[in-house]
Amino acid sequence: MDAVRLILLSRRALAGSVEGRQIMAEAWQSCALAQAIGSRLAVSGPPELRGEALGLTELAGSGCGILGAPPLGVGDLRAARLTELGDAHESLHxxxxxxxxxxxxxxxxxxxxxxxxxxxxxxxxxxxADEARDRVLEMLRRLAVRDQVLTERDAAAG
Incomplete structure (x- = not known):
């Protein structure tokens, strides 16, 4: 499943959580998903993002450790369903x-x-979670800079 769909599933599950344990479990799921996305970006994402993506992986992993893994059944870990990132900008946003x-x-x-x-x-x-979000925002900034450089290069060549 692509990253955007998994993120949307996580947002819905978090929004539907009312009990403390549910909220903690969904927060953990979200951190695990951020860790998986960071890992994928670090390995196969745009080169400009690799350092920040590693940082995201570490910070999200720290969030998982703090929250403690909830009891999950086989197939319940959303991050394990990540098959593709899709558009990096949209996924990070x-x-x-x-x-x-x-x-x-x-x-x-x-x-x-x-x-x-x-x-x-x-x-x-x-x-x-806040520090992980800061890494995501930094990656979005780097993508914007890269896109601007490419646009300027294309305009100069055209």
Missing amino acids: RLGGLLGEVGIALVGLASAADEEATYWQCMEAIDA
Whole structure:
């Protein structure tokens, strides 16, 4: 399945989560998906993105570690269904939106947390999601610069 479809599935699942465990599980799924997309970009994406993509992979992996893997059945890991990235710009734009929504959901969960451990777990996961989103935004910026250079080169050649 392509990255955009998986991101949309994750956004819907996160939006439909109401219980704390569900929110944490969907936040974990989203971090795992960001990690998979970062890995794919680092290996086969545009050269301009490879360093930032590695950083995204590390930060999203950190988010997964903070949140702890939810109990999943065979085939429930959305990130494992990633078969293609599609358009890097669109995938990154949508991934940035998903990571922002993860942060918002975790803020809500942290503010309602009865246990201090849950509060701090959410706060650390918010930081990881925010830093991962920053990497995504940097990759989008680099794509915009690359596209501008290519447009200027084509205009000069034409």
